[in-house]
Amino acid sequence: MSGPQAGSTLAALCGAVPPPRVARHVRLRDPATGEAIDDGLAMWFPGPRSVTGEDVAELHVHGSRAVIAAVIAVLRSQGLRLAEPGEFTRRAFHNGKLDLTQAEAIADLTAAETEAQRRQALRQLDGRLGALYGGWSERLLRLLAHLEAAIDFPDEDLPPDIDARVAAETAALAGEIAAHLADGHRGERLRDGIAVAILGPPNAGKSSLLNQLARREAAITSPVAGTTRDVIEVAVDLAGYPVVLADTAGLRDSADLIEREGLRRALARAAAADLRLFVFDARCAEDAAGAAQWPGADTLLVANKIDLLSPPSSAGLTRGSRSDAEMAGSSPAMTSMGFAAETFAVSALTGAGLPELIAALAARIAGRYDDAAPLLTRARHREALEVAGDALRRARAAPLPELRAEDLRLAWRSLGHITGHVDVEDLLDVIFADFCLGK
Numbered sequence: 001m002s003g004p005q006a007g008s009t010l011a012a013l014c015g016a017v018p019p020p021r022v023a024r025h026v027r028l029r030d031p032a033t034g035e036a037i038d039d040g041l042a043m044w045f046p047g048p049r050s051v052t053g054e055d056v057a058e059l060h061v062h063g064s065r066a067v068i069a070a071v072i073a074v075l076r077s078q079g080l081r082l083a084e085p086g087e088f089t090r091r092a093f094h095n096g097k098l099d100l101t102q103a104e105a106i107a108d109l110t111a112a113e114t115e116a117q118r119r120q121a122l123r124q125l126d127g128r129l130g131a132l133y134g135g136w137s138e139r140l141l142r143l144l145a146h147l148e149a150a151i152d153f154p155d156e157d158l159p160p161d162i163d164a165r166v167a168a169e170t171a172a173l174a175g176e177i178a179a180h181l182a183d184g185h186r187g188e189r190l191r192d193g194i195a196v197a198i199l200g201p202p203n204a205g206k207s208s209l210l211n212q213l214a215r216r217e218a219a220i221t222s223p224v225a226g227t228t229r230d231v232i233e234v235a236v237d238l239a240g241y242p243v244v245l246a247d248t249a250g251l252r253d254s255a256d257l258i259e260r261e262g263l264r265r266a267l268a269r270a271a272a273a274d275l276r277l278f279v280f281d282a283r284c285a286e287d288a289a290g291a292a293q294w295p296g297a298d299t300l301l302v303a304n305k306i307d308l309l310s311p312p313s314s315a316g317l318t319r320g321s322r323s324d325a326e327m328a329g330s331s332p333a334m335t336s337m338g339f340a341a342e343t344f345a346v347s348a349l350t351g352a353g354l355p356e357l358i359a360a361l362a363a364r365i366a367g368r369y370d371d372a373a374p375l376l377t378r379a380r381h382r383e384a385l386e387v388a389g390d391a392l393r394r395a396r397a398a399p400l401p402e403l404r405a406e407d408l409r410l411a412w413r414s415l416g417h418i419t420g421h422v423d424v425e426d427l428l429d430v431i432f433a434d435f436c437l438g439k
């Protein structure tokens, strides 16, 4: 419960308000009838030292439907209503308990499905992102204040090099924002999922690999080449990282209209993906050449069906067994075939080599996307930063101080939209704090 009624309601239900921030064992009663509803814990957080900044009361009750229904009915009879989605966080924001990036972090924490998402949301909740944007905002405000002062009070005793300082600081800010924007969408990827495309010739076992990584039969597999035609997407938790796997149609020229469309989609997905797994049949090493279309460290080669390379009887192919992993890691057959170092030998049938492949993928993702520094996490932030960056660039080119100030104001407002701090009073405060003008 949050708001002015929280205390009186708590007293009505529990008989008394417990001391602040102490959990009390209570018998909850319907104040109208005196009937006992449940046995639980009550806590009292008088504002402003509470999560919303208002008076807050918490009841810890048994979670059964009957208890919850009875408690809610009694609370309603006391004039309370259920909070709307996000209302507690919204009130906390309005009461200055957190900025908008932290409010978004709470939403992200609530929705986090993987370890990496949880860590990133927690970092954002710590306020590091807000502090970064807030810092820029403050510098911009100071800049603006100096410029406005020079415009409005040209006769006053202002530092002579003010123009040069404004220009240098504008350039510095523009540079920092540009560098933050050019982050390869790392934070957004960690939040929304890293796109990994599975490609390769028909029948190589792409869909089988997808099913193994997703740990379910998401895609149809069959010995018929050309089984997959459309892109099949599955969101998976890959060693703690959110990954959107895309299985694609086999890469081959075909007269078939649908297969040609499948090929087009596969190529488009490969181009758009953050990482690629190029799967080929380990028995046809020459197929690996198809991966040349996507050079670089973003493409991992996966030699599949290694169970067919050695006599099945001697391989001891039990899924996930130690001998499997060892075999996959250092298969003499594979090394003698001369695959590049980045080739992972696996069997999508037995699961051999998959732990190594997953570890390598996770390591690549960790290296590229996981960062302790505050990262851009939302398109909303990116848009606002782009507007701010453009405005700063315009400000640098503006011929008149008035135009420059207008662009700086725009940039500052845009930054303020990210954290939710936009107030002209801020500007006045700085102007009057920095300069004792017109006293």
Ligand SMILES: Nc1nc2c(ncn2[C@@H]2O[C@H](COP(=O)(O)OP(=O)(O)OP(=O)(O)O)[C@@H](O)[C@H]2O)c(=O)[nH]1
Pocket (backbone or CB within 6 Å): 201, 202, 203, 204, 205, 206, 207, 208, 209, 220, 221, 222, 223, 224, 225, 226, 227, 228, 229, 248, 249, 250, 251, 304, 305, 306, 307, 308, 346, 347, 348, 349, 350
């Ligand atoms: N022995 C063996 N068979 C495999 C392995 N991986 C896949 N297969 C079989 O190979 C055939 C093709 O597998 P899919 O996963 O459908 O291959 P794909 O690359 O998705 O094929 P398309 O969708 O047609 O491009 C199926 O019969 C699978 O059971 C493997 O590691 N070992």
Ligand SMILES: [Mg+2]
Pocket (backbone or CB within 6 Å): 206, 207, 208, 219, 220, 221, 227, 228, 247, 248, 249, 250
């Ligand atoms: Mg397939």
